[in-house]
Amino acid sequence: MDLGTIIGIVVGLVLVVVSILLSGSLVAFIDVPSILIVIGGTISATLVAYPMSAVVRSMKASMSIFFQPRIDHVGTVRELLKAADAVRKEGPLALEKMKPPSEFMGTAFQLVADGMRPEDIRHVLTIEAEAAYSRSMEVIGVMEKMAELAPAWGMIGTLIGLVIMLLNLSDPSAIGPAMAVALLTTFYGALWANFLLSPGATKLEERAGRQSEDFKLVIEGAMGMARNENPRQIQQRLMGFMPPSDRAELQAKAMAKKKA
Structure with missing residues (x-):
């Protein structure tokens, strides 16, 4: 579970609900036709802009912001150093006995075990990393x-509501409630875009960047193993990719392991 995402969404929803309850009724902010216009219109317009397969993949991936844990560079480096130590002692075929934590690392280990040259390993893994x-x-x-389209569809829903309201001006007492309902689509569009879609895209972009950095660690580690380098030498090179906080964590865990 991604705790930050869960906390952010829960806190945001609580703030919105409390602000509504302090000055009005929550029921007044629920309008099914407005929700259908915003969600249905946004998805329909996105299907016009992108292939259906890409939209379906995006919807599935959007759920991963809740469940996919943060990528652990320190854990990746420790796994690579463990593998490098096995290669140094038993040879490249020792990697076939290991169970890597990711498919990408498993591919890297297999390439090393197959005796592929370091330059070829880099080429193959770089292609896979760039494709991912x-x-x-x-x-x-x-x-x-979708984040760009949602507010626009909210405005379209508001315009539809205003037209319907203007066609029924014979009843002045109904103008206020009708205007409130018309504005709800704008509210829904802005809320969906700025509370879920845009932040979700930013979360996935940050995660893609971290995954790309993780792939670089695996590539460098695999090349070091293919050259039969000392695990300490591999560690020093891998630490060059890591921020100071991750370096300190890696060194602290290494010291704890030695003391144990």
């Missing part, structure tokens, strides 16, 4: 387009 990043950016692009 490209797929992630396509999903992010779809979500950003």
Whole structure:
């Protein structure tokens, strides 16, 4: 579970609900036709802009902001150093006995075990990493387009409501409630775009960047193993990719392991 996402959404919803209850009724802010216009219109327009397969992938990926844990660079480096130590002692075929935490790392281990040259390992893994990043950016692009379209469809729903209201001006007492309902579509569009779609796209973009950095660690580690380098030498090079906080965490865990 991504705790930050859960906390952000819960706190945001609580603030919106409390602000409504302090000055009005929550029921007054619920209008099914307005919700259908915003959600249905946004999805329909996105299907015009992108292939259906890309939109479906984006909807599935959007759920991962709640469940996918943060990528752990320190854990990746520790796994690579463990593998490098096994290669140094037993040879590349020792990697076939290991169970890597990710498919990408498993591919890297297999390439090393197969005796592929370091330059070829870099080439193969870089192609795979770039393809994964490209797929992630396509999903992010779809979500950003939906965030752009949602407020526009909210305005379209408001215009529809205003036209209906103006056609029924014979009853002045109904103008206020009708105007309130008409404005709800704008509210829904702005809320969906700025509370879920746009922040969700930013979350996925940050995650794609971290995954890309994680792939670089795996590539460098695999090349070091293919060259039969000392695990300490591999560690020093991998630490060059890591921020100071991750370096300190890695060194602290290494010290704790030695003391144990």
